[in-house]
Amino acid sequence: MASRPIPTSVDTVIVGNGPSALILSYVLHGNIPYYNPAKPHPDPILHTKLSPSCCLLNINIPDLTAHFAASRLSYSTQALPVNVLLDTLLRPLADTDPEGYASCVEWRLEEDRKVRHLVLGNTAQAGGQWADNPVSASWDIGTLSYSEMLSLPGYTFDDHYRKTHGGPVPDFYRPPRGEVAAYLATYPSVVGIADSIYTNEEVQDISRVDDGFHIGSHNISCKNLVLASGTFSNLIPPRPLLRPLNALPQPNHTSEAPLLVVGSGFTAADVIIFTLPTRKIIHIFKWDPEDHPSPLRACHPRAYPEYAGVYRRMKLAAQDAQGPQGTTSAMRTKKANPFFKERNWDQVYEGLPNTCIKNVELYDGSALLTLETANGNSIQRKISNIEYVIGRRGSLSYLDESIARDIGALEDQIPINKALISGHTLRPKVEQSLEVALNVFVTGSLTGDSLIRFAYGGCVFAAREIMRPSGSRSGTSSSTPSASSESLSTAPSSQLDLQLPTQGAVISAGGHSDLNLDKKARAYASDQEIGKCDMWPEPW
Structure with a gap:
């Protein structure tokens, strides 16, 4: 063309x-x-x-x-x-x-x-x-x-x-x-x-x-x-401290050093899902479920088992970072989601919520990172590659x-x-x-x-x-909508609840949220399973 x-x-x-x-x-x-x-x-x-x-x-x-x-x-x-x-x-x-x-x-x-x-x-x-x-x-x-x-x-x-x-x-x-x-x-x-x-x-x-x-x-x-x-x-570019990591080789599935994934949304989950099950992953992500929850939280475990599985791994990592909770997570028994049977998560996945990268040292084909965890501890991790996917x-x-x-x-x-x-x-x-x-x-x-x-x-x-025929439109100025173009808003922007006809559940969204709830999940989704649904979906 x-x-x-x-x-x-x-x-x-x-x-x-x-x-x-x-x-x-x-x-x-x-x-x-x-x-x-x-x-x-x-x-x-x-x-x-x-x-x-x-x-x-x-x-x-x-x-x-x-x-x-x-x-x-x-x-x-x-x-x-x-x-x-x-x-x-x-x-x-x-x-x-x-x-x-x-x-x-x-x-x-x-x-x-x-x-x-x-x-x-x-x-x-x-x-x-x-x-x-x-x-x-x-x-x-x-x-x-x-x-x-x-x-x-x-x-x-x-x-x-x-x-x-x-x-x-x-x-x-x-x-x-x-x-x-x-x-x-x-x-x-x-x-x-x-x-x-x-x-x-x-x-x-x-x-x-x-x-x-x-x-x-x-x-x-x-x-x-x-x-x-x-x-x-x-892709949102990494901050200056992390840009030298772009010089690392493309992801090598045979490398013994872990892959670093930075991000909490769908693209980060995609990278994790399609990394070989035996490859070690260090996952740094933002965890703020009350004010800025991950979009993965909206994914029902039967409709979107992979995304729901990654989200639950993140949740478990956040719980572990807070110390013993006195209960055994369903995630540890691997019964909640068949996605967890695909790899030994305890051996290959390390989730680090709200962790900051403080220093980067490059070596031959790898990097040593100095990290500050959410509780203020300083740790070091060696990585072979990075996928910086905090959003687009x-x-x-x-x-x-x-x-x-x-x-x-x-x-x-x-x-x-x-x-x-x-x-x-x-x-x-x-x-x-x-x-x-x-x-x-x-x-x-x-x-x-x-x-x-x-x-x-x-x-x-x-x-x-x-x-419209020429001359029949008044157009719009920088501040005033066109007289011929009706306002598209019929309700205050604060009214952001989607009423579901099934089970009477309400999904409360803190912003624009247009990921359709999975139709297959509606037959068995309960109020407790659905929960809140705050998300910023990508086009797929």
Whole structure:
């Protein structure tokens, strides 16, 4: 795709080529979503509101979602209302009765509504961060979401699985990450949007001009700009003291010195899970379950045994660091989770919660670390490699500083090329409108909703505004949402409880939390098993 000439003047440029960019491109190719009254949504109020005007590009979002908080059905209050709305229309009751209702959305090709646009991504194939593998963990890592939650319009993951495997997707299938990457890479050509997709394109120097935007790196002019570059493109770099450890050899599974893993989230767990069972691991992680719990805590042990297993090892290490508790942990008997039978954890794993690295000494192919534990003790450990995976962030360095400040992505005194952003960064702005500045839209994880299932709403919103006839939009200023763009927030941001219909359990989240509770686990999950669910999920 990259060898084709790129047009220098189009209506819209989408920066990024991940799932949200692909969904939006599908719509801008004239594939318009409609509500299908013949397949009514199980929410009768929503059905009544949608039936008179079925085109989902004409909907009034606050009116349609105003009753969600009081509904007898389960609607997430973690994701933006527009994202929840499209998710429930595409997959009614997906978390509670996934086989009970068909999609309420049908896609109609309307040639006259096509918009000339470009999708520019820096990965070698379509898929965005799914096409990258920034750490040593395996491509065989299972996704957090089930396969039906990973589908894009026009060609579902089930379609792809049938095509490549010759049969239907197994029940409760969490596909490996590599398989999802292959699906996304195939998607553009299958649904007919490949003409707009350009890969291996490093976008830089976007500035605002009188009639829209100019992309200096490609000499492209456009009227509308969509930011779909995500928040997971860059690993957070280690602090200066640890940077010499980057000179250590790549992980060597035969080395006798341990592998050092630093981090408490999914990527750290992935590294641990896919390290050979006989390899020794030293795991340094933050442990603050009350105020900043690990995202792994949300993983039910039957639905996500590997992640739950790593979390319980961390918990046991934290308990041991506090001294004898007078009870025997179920973890020590290895009965709670089959994941623990795969290796002798007492021999190969050492968890060091809230431990600080105070000094680094490099030797030939190894390093000696001086550590300060949570209780103030000084210890030393020899390591052969390091995986520093405390999190990932996105970058908007391709914008000039005036646009970055206009959309709320940059604070004073921070150069744009140094600023790393998370799902929190633009959240205050997008809760007012996904048009975060005049003719600038955000989709995907930049909105704070990181799962593919919640990407549709932002794409439909952006397509609606982009497709409006010239002169019918008032746009938005840096501080005031567009008169034509309804507010996307229907409830105070502090109302962050997800009501589960099963067992009456409530998951209380201290922030945006959009990892779907495993549908297989709902049949036996109790209030005590679920507990609190504070998490910042990665896109897989």
